[in-house]
Amino acid sequence: MSCEEPTTSPTPENNITVVSSDGKEFLLDLKLTEQSETLARLISNFEYDRTDVKKDPVPLGNITSAQMQKIIEWLQHHRYYPKWEQNDIHYSTSFTFETWVEEYLNIPNNEMFELLNAANYLNIPRLFSTICRIMASRITGKSAEQIRTVLNIKTDVKNDVYTGIPIQEDSSSSEDGMSEISLSPSPPPI
Amino acid sequence: MMTSRFPLFNLPDKVILHVIKSMNYDEILFLSFLSKRLKETVTSLNIESTQVSVSITRRVRIYISIGRQFLADLQFSSRMTLPLINLPSNVIRLVTQMMTSTELYNLWSINKKTKEVVKPLYPKNTHVQRILNEQLRISNNDDLILFKMLPRQVYIEEDLNGLPETLTFTSPPPMVTSRFSLFKLPDQAIRHVLKFLNFDEIILLSFLSERSKSIAESLEIKSTFVSIDIRSKKRYFKENEEQTFIVVPVKGGFDISRFDGTKATILFEESFESLHIIVWHPHCIADKDTDRFRAHRAPFSN
Numbered sequence: 174m175s176c177e178e179p180t181t182s183p184t185p186e187n188n189i190t191v192v193s194s195d196g197k198e199f200l201l202d203l204k205l206t207e208q209s210e211t212l213a214r215l216i217s218n219f220e221y222d223r224t225d226v227k228k229d230p231v232p233l234g235n236i237t238s239a240q241m242q243k244i245i246e247w248l249q250h251h252r253y254y255p256k257w258e259q260n261d262i263h264y265s266t267s268f269t270f271e272t273w274v275e276e277y278l279n280i281p282n283n284e285m286f287e288l289l290n291a292a293n294y295l296n297i298p299r300l301f302s303t304i305c306r307i308m309a310s311r312i313t314g315k316s317a318e319q320i321r322t323v324l325n326i327k328t329d330v331k332n333d334v335y336t337g338i339p340i341q342e343d344s345s346s347s348e349d350g351m352s353e354i355s356l357s358p359s360p361p362p363i
Numbered sequence: 364m365m366t367s368r369f370p371l372f373n374l375p376d377k378v379i380l381h382v383i384k385s386m387n388y389d390e391i392l393f394l395s396f397l398s399k400r401l402k403e404t405v406t407s408l409n410i411e412s413t414q415v416s417v418s419i420t421r422r423v424r425i426y427i428s429i430g431r432q433f434l435a436d437l438q439f440s441s442r443m444t445l446p447l448i449n450l451p452s453n454v455i456r457l458v459t460q461m462m463t464s465t466e467l468y469n470l471w472s473i474n475k476k477t478k479e480v481v482k483p484l485y486p487k488n489t490h491v492q493r494i495l496n497e498q499l500r501i502s503n504n505d506d507l508i509l510f511k512m513l514p515r516q517v518y519i520e521e522d523l524n525g526l527p528e529t530l531t532f533t534s535p536p537p538m539v540t541s542r543f544s545l546f547k548l549p550d551q552a553i554r555h556v557l558k559f560l561n562f563d564e565i566i567l568l569s570f571l572s573e574r575s576k577s578i579a580e581s582l583e584i585k586s587t588f589v590s591i592d593i594r595s596k597k598r599y600f601k602e603n604e605e606q607t608f609i610v611v612p613v614k615g616g617f618d619i620s621r622f623d624g625t626k627a628t629i630l631f632e633e634s635f636e637s638l639h640i641i642v643w644h645p646h647c648i649a650d651k652d653t654d655r656f657r658a659h660r661a662p663f664s665n
Contacts, residue, residue, distance in 0.1 A: 282369035293378050301381070308369060309385035317397060325370035326397050 190230040197238035205248040210296035240291045257299040278307050388429045599649040610649045
């Protein structure tokens with residue numbers, strides 16, 4: 174789904190200030206914060222949606238300014254999107270993303286990791302689920318060793334089942350064995 | 364984008380599960396093979412398979428159906444390592460049931476860990492201890508041929524004359540047969556296998572070759588009371604009747620030796636209608652040429 178983005182500039186009445194871990198302040202439109210359950214609850218609890226309440230800056234100690242910039246970009250793009258409804262459609266064979274999302278998340282895995290942590294912290298379900306699915310799609314078709322490398326998985330099975338030879342951590346010995354996995358189009362003969 | 368890392372386990376548990384649940388079933392299965400922690404994490408998702416089948420040709424293929432739509436197809440060729448120990452126990456059972464005896468024995472004997480994988484799959488005392496639920500057949504070329512069969516039952520079909528060529532064990536039609544090249548194993552391994560055989564099988568095995576004989580002897584199995592051998596030559600028994608005696612020809616039968624050396628012969632007469640036990644006391648042993656009296660009754664034979 175794509176939506177037009179009317180240009181709106183935050184005013185003191187309809188925005189709050191958040192402070193990233195490196196001390197940078199961001200002015201956030203209250204409309205944008207509705208996408209973050211964490212911020213929405215905070216605003217509701219402190220009644221920051223009222224014009225007569227003094228709004229202190231909200232410290233976000235887990236989020237850097239770069240991550241915050243990226244998140245604001247996401248929030249602005251989805252400003253007029255309907256509220257995200259978490260339908261439990263997991264274990265899907267494929268996902269499709271709109272071009273903007275693909276470009277937005279065309280970032281290295283380490284940045285994706287930080288963004289996922291930030292999305293989890295701010296509880297932005299649309300961003301959270303999208304990153305999870307993008308990461309899942311990046312795993313598809315990769316060998317065991319490539320997945321181990323990307324996900325930083327250490328081998329903790331000490332001995333090879335057949336040979337009894339100890340498997341070295343991050344060894345390539347088990348890569349070949351798991352390199353061929355495919356979905357079969359039809360049920361097998363029993 | 365695959366060069367930098369995404370350290371999955373540095374994420375909160377909820378996030379880890381969400382990432383994994385965003386994957387396909389086969390990718391999730393694949394992940395579970397990579398480490399114990401991933402296996403535990405995937406197990407916690409409680410994904411249940413509806414059908415598992417395994418085909419073993421040159422490749423091992425394991426099909427795991429989940430729900431109605433998903434079918435994971437895992438393939439392993441001979442040069443690849445099958446991470447058997449990480450598979451669900453019902454899959455391990457299927458895979459091991461389709462292994463040849465040699466492969467099973469190898470798996471069982473590699474180390475404690477592999478033994479632990481295989482052993483629980485088979486009932487106690489039916490074997491892994493008896494070479495993984497298989498029965499024995501001794502061929503003419505020093506191999507043990509192992510039969511997997513249901514029900515487990517062995518009986519001797521042929522008579523015991525002419526050992527070892529005509530000796531066969533038969534049983535109901537085998538489910539799976541395979542050749543187990545026992546004598547290609549080192550002596551120590553052969554001794555290990557023999558320890559799980561019955562005494563009569565060990566004795567029969569000892570007839571196969573000088574090597575099998577010496578290995579069987581090295582087990583130092585001692586008989587405690589009786590030994591049995593088969594007689595095909597005709598012998599003569601003096602049957603004492605008051606002051607005189609008659610000589611009865613005896614053919615065949617099973618000889619039993621008592622610990623003091625006294626022999627007895629068990630005979631079945633006329634299609635098992637009667638049983639005779641003849642005790643060969645020294646004064647009962649006759650020589651046809653020297654004994655003057657002819658037998659006046661039917662000879663024993665079986």
